[in-house]
Amino acid sequence: MESIRVRQHVGQDGILHLNIPVGLVEREVEVMVIYQPILSYAVVEEEKASTPVSKSLDSLYGICADDLIVIDDLGISESLDDELVGAFD
Numbered sequence: 001m002e003s004i005r006v007r008q009h010v011g012q013d014g015i016l017h018l019n020i021p022v023g024l025v026e027r028e029v030e031v032m033v034i035y036q037p038i039l040s041y042a043v044v045e046e047e048k049a050s051t052p053v054s055k056s057l058d059s060l061y062g063i064c065a066d067d068l069i070v071i072d073d074l075g076i077s078e079s080l081d082d083e084l085v086g087a088f089d
Contacts, residue, residue, distance in 0.1 A: 004022075
């Protein structure tokens with residue numbers, strides 16, 4: 001079984017026309033077509049504009065601004081570095 005990926009344009013008639021050379025002559029083949037519409041930039045921008053603000057990343061900006069960062073007098077334990085030895089080799 002071979003897999004071929006192509007990108008084609010569907011015209012005004014709504015019919016997808018495929019011309020795929022497979023290198024076989026006088027043979028029967030079984031073909032499975034799975035299609036996925038590709039969103040153009042304009043469609044993506046339109047969907048982004050219709051997305052409620054509560055679902056966008058912009059709505060998350062500054063949500064932790066009132067959370068306190070507490071640093072105690074003990075500092076950072078040296079044993080935390082021991083587990084990282086050899087981790088990035």
